[in-house]
Amino acid sequence: MYHKLRQDREQLPQLLEEVLKQAQEYLARRDDTFVAPTLTEKNLSHLPQEGIGAQKALEEFKTRYSEAMLATSGPRFFGFVIGGNTPAALMGDWLTSLYDQDAFGIDGNADRQIELEAIAFLRELFDLPEDYTGVFVSGATMANCSALAIAREWAAQSQGKTANDGIYGLTPPTLLTGVAHASVYKGLSLLGIGRNGVVKLPCLPGREAVDVAALESYLAAHPTEKIIVIANLGTVNSGDLDDLQAIAALKDKYDFYLHVEGAIGAVAMASPLYRPLFNGVEKADSITIDAHKWLNTPYDCAVLLVRGKALQELQYRVFAQAETVTDPMPEASPFFNLTPEGSRRMRSLPAWFTLKAYGKEGYRELVERNCAMARRLAQQLSAAEEIQLMHEVRLNVLSFTLNLPSEKLTVENINAFADLLRKQGITYMNTASLFGKPVVRSAISNWSTQEREIDQAAQSIVACAREFCAALK
Numbered sequence: 001m002y003h004k005l006r007q008d009r010e011q012l013p014q015l016l017e018e019v020l021k022q023a024q025e026y027l028a029r030r031d032d033t034f035v036a037p038t039l040t041e042k043n044l045s046h047l048p049q050e051g052i053g054a055q056k057a058l059e060e061f062k063t064r065y066s067e068a069m070l071a072t073s074g075p076r077f078f079g080f081v082i083g084g085n086t087p088a089a090l091m092g093d094w095l096t097s098l099y100d101q102d103a104f105g106i107d108g109n110a111d112r113q114i115e116l117e118a119i120a121f122l123r124e125l126f127d128l129p130e131d132y133t134g135v136f137v138s139g140a141t142m143a144n145c146s147a148l149a150i151a152r153e154w155a156a157q158s159q160g161k162t163a164n165d166g167i168y169g170l171t172p173p174t175l176l177t178g179v180a181h182a183s184v185y186k187g188l189s190l191l192g193i194g195r196n197g198v199v200k201l202p203c204l205p206g207r208e209a210v211d212v213a214a215l216e217s218y219l220a221a222h223p224t225e226k227i228i229v230i231a232n233l234g235t236v237n238s239g240d241l242d243d244l245q246a247i248a249a250l251k252d253k254y255d256f257y258l259h260v261e262g263a264i265g266a267v268a269m270a271s272p273l274y275r276p277l278f279n280g281v282e283k284a285d286s287i288t289i290d291a292h293k294w295l296n297t298p299y300d301c302a303v304l305l306v307r308g309k310a311l312q313e314l315q316y317r318v319f320a321q322a323e324t325v326t327d328p329m330p331e332a333s334p335f336f337n338l339t340p341e342g343s344r345r346m347r348s349l350p351a352w353f354t355l356k357a358y359g360k361e362g363y364r365e366l367v368e369r370n371c372a373m374a375r376r377l378a379q380q381l382s383a384a385e386e387i388q389l390m391h392e393v394r395l396n397v398l399s400f401t402l403n404l405p406s407e408k409l410t411v412e413n414i415n416a417f418a419d420l421l422r423k424q425g426i427t428y429m430n431t432a433s434l435f436g437k438p439v440v441r442s443a444i445s446n447w448s449t450q451e452r453e454i455d456q457a458a459q460s461i462v463a464c465a466r467e468f469c470a471a472l473k
Contacts, residue, residue, distance in 0.1 A: 105335025178210030234265020240399030
């Protein structure tokens with residue numbers, strides 16, 4: 001054995017103590033730390049010939065990088081729709097790395113039982129029917145892509161085609177939506193359907209929710225077309241929700257595949273206060289849930305839910321690790337036959353831990369507190385004359401822009417304002433475009449965000465807005 005490996009094996013308990021010490025130091029300062037430091041670009045180091053050992057590698061990481069790590073898991077980071085990781089989820093993630101289990105999902109292995117149980121917990125948390133089966137994937141992008149692959153197989157079977165045949169000669173399905181997340185377009189590109197396969201329907205005035213009347217008109221006018229409808233439960237820039245109940249009711253009249261893109265908002269189903277917004281979800285053919293967002297598991301973790309045995313058969317036909325697929329899905333098929341990945345990290349374990357630890361009541365409180373904090377932030381920002389809110393706060397997402405003359409309300413200026421906000425170190429938010437205007441977008445998804453953090457962020461935003469707008473006059 002190489003002597004550095006032997007040395008680190010012998011000293012592993014002490015090395016893990018050092019990592020724990022560094023973790024404790026970070027957690028002690030995370031709530032009050034500079035939220036989004038920037039790293040000064042450095043020349044890349046070279047791979048050492050002999051190796052420096054784990055202790056010195058940890059010391060070099062701490063010196064070069066630890067102070068520059070983004071506090072994405074902290075309570076004042078409101079960019080990218082990122083949750084943190086609950087204490088229980090962090091425990092589960094450390095154990096995931098400890099056991100280093102390849103979560104094939106083979107019958108008789110513990111990882112299969114844990115994943116099945118975690119999916120069952122989610123069904124119970126969201127009050128979903130038992131005919132939904134689920135698998136863990138890396139994120140919403142892969143969940144959406146996988147759902148679209150199943151939908152493509154659903155469309156292909158009417159043409160006598162399967163995944164064995166490929167897409168050539170296949171009339172591609174049409175995808176209808178009001179506002180599609182960028183991951184949908186990536187998925188369509190990967191699947192050979194193409195980004196141009198999306199037909200964007202009108203949204204309601206001042207909303208990112210699809211006009212259901214326009215959707216029905218299209219369905220009625222194209223009775224023979226194979227159609228995939230994507231309903232959004234929480235859009236990325238305003239947190240808006242489609243009228244899912246009305247869309248689901250259309251399935252009684254028209255034949256289409258309904259995918260619910262719930263990466264951002266689906267966890268709100270844990271609250272009885274918001275659950276009525278999701279009525280009709282039981283008719284969805286597939287659902288995306290991004291666990292490393294509002295469920296607050298560590299990266300990377302998302303869930304794809306699929307309704308019913310028939311669609312699960314299509315899922316198997318697409319993803320089976322086999323030379324060809326002609327037989328039905330076997331009982332207790334390994335999970336690598338149901339996802340794009342062969343080797344799979346045991347993402348289900350952090351989810352199992354956090355769901356088991358906090359239960360229905362814990363997630364109800366988390367959701368309702370985050371939504372209340374979004375409204376609190378909106379209330380404080382609306383009092384500043386330099387700031388214009390862009391929409392009603394429906395869940396946990398809020399976008400605003402600056403009250404500037406039209407010629408000065410530019411992408412460049414909004415980006416510069418966001419940079420100024422970042423340099424203050426109190427909070428971090430993204431820039432985006434909404435209703436034709438450049439905006440700053442915040443998403444409050446962290447389990448530990450409370451009034452103090454919202455008030456600190458609001459004060460920083462208002463102060464930066466006043467400084468920035470004054471400088472442009």
